[in-house]
Amino acid sequence: MSGLFDDLRDLYQEVILDHGRKPRNFRRLEDADATARGDNPMCGDRIELFVKMTPDGHIADAAFQGRGCAISTASASLMTETVKGKTAEEAKELGARFRELAMTGTCPDCGAGLAEEMERLAPLSGVHEFPSRVKCATLAWHTLNAALDGTKEASSE
Amino acid sequence: MDTLAPVAFDVARIRQDFPILSQPQARGRPLVFLDSGASAQKPRAVIDAMVRCMETAYANVHRGAYRLSELATESYEAARAATARFVHAADPREIVFTRNSTEAMNLVAHSWGRGVMEPGQAVLISELEHHANIVPWQMLRDDKGNELRVCRVTDSGELDMDDLGRKLADGKVGLVALAHMSNVLGTVTPVERIVALAHAHGARVLLDGSQAAVHRSVDVQAIGCDFYCFTGHKLYGPTGIGILWAKLEHLDRMPPFLGGGDMISSVTFEKSEWAPAPAKFEAGTPPIIEAVGLHAAIDYVTAIGMPAIEAHERSLVDHAMGALSEVPGLMLLGRAQDRGGVFAFALDAAHPHDLATLLDRAGIAVRAGRHCAEPLHARFGLENGTTRASFGLYTTKEEIDLLARALTEAREFFR
Numbered sequence: 001m002s003g004l005f006d007d008l009r010d011l012y013q014e015v016i017l018d019h020g021r022k023p024r025n026f027r028r029l030e031d032a033d034a035t036a037r038g039d040n041p042m043c044g045d046r047i048e049l050f051v052k053m054t055p056d057g058h059i060a061d062a063a064f065q066g067r068g069c070a071i072s073t074a075s076a077s078l079m080t081e082t083v084k085g086k087t088a089e090e091a092k093e094l095g096a097r098f099r100e101l102a103m104t105g106t107c108p109d110c111g112a113g114l115a116e117e118m119e120r121l122a123p124l125s126g127v128h129e130f131p132s133r134v135k136c137a138t139l140a141w142h143t144l145n146a147a148l149d150g151t152k153e154a155s156s157e
Numbered sequence: 158m159d160t161l162a163p164v165a166f167d168v169a170r171i172r173q174d175f176p177i178l179s180q181p182q183a184r185g186r187p188l189v190f191l192d193s194g195a196s197a198q199k200p201r202a203v204i205d206a207m208v209r210c211m212e213t214a215y216a217n218v219h220r221g222a223y224r225l226s227e228l229a230t231e232s233y234e235a236a237r238a239a240t241a242r243f244v245h246a247a248d249p250r251e252i253v254f255t256r257n258s259t260e261a262m263n264l265v266a267h268s269w270g271r272g273v274m275e276p277g278q279a280v281l282i283s284e285l286e287h288h289a290n291i292v293p294w295q296m297l298r299d300d301k302g303n304e305l306r307v308c309r310v311t312d313s314g315e316l317d318m319d320d321l322g323r324k325l326a327d328g329k330v331g332l333v334a335l336a337h338m339s340n341v342l343g344t345v346t347p348v349e350r351i352v353a354l355a356h357a358h359g360a361r362v363l364l365d366g367s368q369a370a371v372h373r374s375v376d377v378q379a380i381g382c383d384f385y386c387f388t389g390h391k392l393y394g395p396t397g398i399g400i401l402w403a404k405l406e407h408l409d410r411m412p413p414f415l416g417g418g419d420m421i422s423s424v425t426f427e428k429s430e431w432a433p434a435p436a437k438f439e440a441g442t443p444p445i446i447e448a449v450g451l452h453a454a455i456d457y458v459t460a461i462g463m464p465a466i467e468a469h470e471r472s473l474v475d476h477a478m479g480a481l482s483e484v485p486g487l488m489l490l491g492r493a494q495d496r497g498g499v500f501a502f503a504l505d506a507a508h509p510h511d512l513a514t515l516l517d518r519a520g521i522a523v524r525a526g527r528h529c530a531e532p533l534h535a536r537f538g539l540e541n542g543t544t545r546a547s548f549g550l551y552t553t554k555e556e557i558d559l560l561a562r563a564l565t566e567a568r569e570f571f572r
Contacts, residue, residue, distance in 0.1 A: 004519050004563060005570050007184075011514070017571065020511075043510055043526050044542050067541055069508035070571070130514060 011126040011133075012070065015078075020070030025063040025080035038066075038143030038154040040135055045072045049143045059083050059091060062144075069136055075124055076140035082117050088148045090114065094121075095141040101125050102137045166465045172551045174200040174457075186520030189556045194340055194368060194499050194547025195524050196390045199454075203394055206453035207446050218445055219419055219436075233445050236452035237435070243455045244366075244385060244402050245376040251408065253401040253435040254443055258367040259289040261386035261401035262334070264438060265363055266293035268411040269384075269403075270332070271301060278331030279304035281324055281360065283316055284536045285339045288529040290365045294334060306330065310536060314342035314491030321351065325358040333362045337369035337385075341530045341545065342491030343474070343499035345369060352381040361407075367391055371549075372470055372497040374463035377402055389447060393549075394454030398447035401438070408434035415440040458550070466550050470498045476554045477546075480561040486568050490543055498548030501528065504564060506571040509544040515570060516544075519563040521556075 029050035038047045047066030054060045062080040079098075083091040094114055098121050101107040105128035110118045127137045139154070146154035172178050175198045182188050190198060210232060216225040218233045234249070241249040255261045270280070270293075280294045284307055298305045306324045309317040316335070324330065333355040338345045348364055355362045363384035366375055370387035377385045384407070389398040403411075413420055413431055417440035422430045431437045458466060477500055481487055486505035504512055513525035527534045527542040534542055546560055 004566050005515050008515060008518050008570070012511075012570070021571075044531075044540055069510040069541075071511065133510070133514060136510065 011130060013123045013126070015123045016070060016074040019074035019077040023064075023073050023077035025061075025077065026065065027063045028065055029061060029063045032063075034147040034150065036143050036147035036152050036154055038139045038146070040068075040072070040139055041155065043069070043136070045069065045136060045139055047072070047076055047140060047143055049076075049140065049147050051144070051147050053088075057087055059086050059088070064140065064143075068139070069133075071124070071127060071133055071136040072139050075137045076143075078121055078124070079140045079144060082120050083144065086117075092145060092148060094118070095145055098124075098141055099138050102127050102134050104128055166461070166469045168469065168551065168553055171461070172553075174202065175551055176201060176204070178551060182520050184518075184520075189519070189521040189559055191546040191548065191552065191556065191560060192522045192524050193371075193549030193552070194391070194545065195528075196396070197371065197393045197549050198551065199395070199450075200393055200457050202457045203450045203453045207395065207450040210446050210449040215446070217442055229445055232452070233443065233448050236448035236455075239452045239455045240400055241402075243375070243459065244370070244387075244400075245378055246402050247378060248405060250433075250435055251402050251405055253403070253408070253438040254448060255386075255399040255401055255438075256397060256444070257390070257399035258365060258386045258388040259399070261399050262289055262363070262365065263293045264401055264414045265334075265384050265386075265403070266297045268414050268438070269361075269407060270294075270297045272412040273407070273410050274303075274331040276301065277303060277329070279306050279329050281306040281308060281321075281330045281333045281355075283308040283321075283335050284310040285314070285316070285342055285344060285533050286334075286336055286530065287340050287365065287367070288531070289367075290334055290336060291532065303331075304329070307532075308335075310342075310533070313493060314339070314344050315493045316344070316346050316351075318347070318350065318354075322354060325354060325360060328358050330355070330358060330360040333360050335362075335364060337364045337366045337375075338372065338497050338499070339491070339493075339530075339533075340368050340499060340547075341501045341528050341533055341543070342493060343496040343501075344491055344493035345373075345495040345497055347495070348380050348382065356381070368497060368499065373467045383407055389451040389454065392451070392454050393457060395444075395447045395450035398444040398451050400451075405434060408438070411438075413437050413440070417441045419443070461550065469550060470548060470552075473498050473548050473552055473554065473557065477548075477557045480557050481564075484561050484564045484568070487564060490537060490539070498552065499545065500547070501543040501545040503539060503541075503543050504568055506568045509542045511571065512544045512564075512567055515567045516560070516563055519559070521560055521563055523560075 032050035033053045034051040045068035052061040142154040214228045218230040238249045309320040361383040366387040385402045390396040420440040490501040509525035524545045
């Protein structure tokens with residue numbers, strides 16, 4: 001029966017499993033400039049996101065807490081790593097491209113700037129083959145938008 | 158009905174009755190359907206009966222003065238009579254067709270809870286309830302201000318009968334509303350004892366039979382409850398039809414739920430008069446084709462024999478307890494003595510949704526999440542939810558073995 005799940009290595013690549021088991025930036029930022037909560041009421045996934053900005057409008061630090069599946073945890077972990085040093089606008093642009101990537105598996109605009117950042121997020125592109133799991137991957141990014149827009153709450157439903 | 162011995166149960170032959178079980182799935186794997194607790198697959202007999210109804214005997218019921226409408230009315234009322242026999246009701250007029258169990262419980266909360274129950278009386282539910290047996294009573298509470306009490310569940314997943322007794326003791330409970338079988342723990346509740354206890358304290362009893370009615374013979378008169386409900390689609394019948402059984406004395410006292418055609422005896426702009434039960438609770442065109450399908454489903458399981466189905470499931474439960482207890486890192490939720498074929502579990506290395514995705518790849522359909530029982534998962538500290546395998550009469554021991562092997566391999570995958 002070995003190999004029953006071999007074809008799932010596209011979805012659960014080693015980097016995903018690693019970030020799922022040992023999420024980076026998994027902590028609170030007590031001096032955060034922006035926070036938001038993200039909820040997926042259908043499956044109980046929940047994250048709290050913290051963003052610290054530099055005086056000139058770049059993301060100095062991003063961190064999260066919460067609970068969720070390997071996909072949502074890894075996505076939040078990769079996101080917090082990727083958006084550091086970006087402006088709010090760049091972070092939102094990354095989020096828009098990532099949602100496109102998660103839903104379709106491709107990102108036509110990804111050649112134009114931010115290519116390196118999108119490369120880091122690419123391991124999650126396999127999620128597009130699992131429609132019921134796309135929202136797991138996008139929850140963190142919805143929550144980031146909510147934090148940057150000051151709306152405080154996001155839902156990936 | 159008791160003449161069919163368990164040995165007569167031939168699961169291979171039964172599987173041939175369900176067309177979907179022989180449909181090839183993605184990657185050529187056979188379908189291992191372990192989500193019957195959410196909704197069961199349909200046998201050919203149900204599919205054919207509904208098609209035959211539409212092709213040969215369909216019209217609206219209770220209205221047309223023509224042969225076809227009379228035929229459809231006869232079919233609809235025959236389904237009611239079959240349902241009455243199925244739950245051993247004293248009278249077919251005690252059967253109200255609803256959309257599902259959820260609607261049946263809302264009907265009781267609305268009509269009996271607001272129209273008959275004494276103001277100030279409490280409703281007593283339990284920690285193991287499905288949201289359908291929680292939310293309608295919360296809505297009643299918020300509307301009428303009556304107390305909502307919650308009976309505790311023990312660590313093994315059984316109703317805490319001492320707590321039930323304590324919460325009934327002051328005689329202020331008007332209704333005890335409980336699941337006959339938990340959709341998460343598999344626990345079958347001791348309904349006869351519950352009814353005796355509740356009645357002794359002046360409370361009526363509603364039982365949510367959504368899970369139980371599928372797995373064992375139900376005799377509402379022997380149980381002695383006041384309300385019982387179940388749903389067609391879990392009993393191998395169609396979606397869109399559920400059943401409320403209630404003693405006529407209750408139905409007669411209850412005001413209508415929905416208003417409309419078919420539920421009145423006369424209408425003027427000043428005043429309408431209600432039709433007698435069950436018509437009083439069946440406003441509008443009812444689920445006619447679905448009733449025919451439900452009738453076929455009841456005939457199907459009755460022909461196999463509920464005792465035989467129960468015996469088969471008992472052997473599956475025993476087998477699953479053994480097979481699943483050998484999976485490393487698996488925590489089974491609920492260890493009730495009396496239980497049916499529903500197993501919710503948590504695997505130490507994998508979140509329920511990741512696990513469900515993996516099992517899907519192995520062709521195994523399971524449910525992940527909190528199974529419309531969020532308070533129960535909170536009670537056991539499982540905010541991430543659980544993965545649930547639930548059996549039907551077509552489930553085999555080989556499928557359970559495959560599940561156990563897949564879980565073992567899934568754990569390796571995530572470690």
